[in-house]
Amino acid sequence: MSDQRGDHDADPIEGYRKDFDAAERKVAGEIDPGARAVVVAVLVLILLASLSLPHAGGANGWEVLVDGDAARDELVKVPSRIFVGLVVVFGVIASMLALVTRRWVLAWAALAGSAVSVVLGMLSIWARQTVPTDAGLSGPGIGLVLGWIAAIVLTFHWLKVVWSRTALQLAAEEQRRVAAAEAEQRGDWTV
Template identity: 40%
Template structure:
């Protein structure tokens, strides 16, 4: 039978409960201010026009003029950017849990691509091109996704 070298048990260390708790938490540091500021700009984007004269909150609630032919993609982006960008982002900042921050980053990437497709759908609709609110909201989601992924992968 093979014998273990002396010290083999000492080098293999099981983390204690408090060490596991520390590994589950994040410290966003100064990025928290950037994230909170971008979340505020994302909220303000809902007041700006997204398609023609329709504001972001109108797209979100489905109360746009039918003549604008807003369609599903901008509305889906409005719903998901609100849930992920504001809701999940706030939850990650409050709880400071690694898994919530990871989900905010990963979902932020997906919602950013949804936003790019929403812009494309507005450009090809033939009615109204995307307005400043939609463009700014997509940029905010891209910034949020990058910031969350940087926090998740930093693990200082």
């Protein structure tokens, strides 16, 4: 009868070890933003509000995003369009998905996209400040500046969330190191 069980039943702990490993991988892929979740949610609302405010003259952020008539009249440049697109995709959508799902990968995407949008936001402001005065075009609007500042703060908060480790993640990591050290001493490399 013991021959029919096979090698799997020889070690009853093996099934539990696989469950623990799966749980550890799940925990390692999650974030715990804590109170920062509220700050990130407020920043997402500020980004959405900034899209309704003027970015350049009479062109608000939504018109810049869809290349509306007001944006064309103000000669809105490519950096502004890319900035607004990145704010919508990463600052709003990826941030909300990361908060709802608590997935580490989505938080990283929100962080990376927000960081790139900060650079493009600065380029957008500079582009609006260097328009010729005789062209009758306006400088950067309050929506552009507010969106850029919100993107900076959002990037900072995502950075703190992504790099923070929960107590459970640290304990699982320590458990993995101890198990690996014990396996190395036994000469067992399957852990």
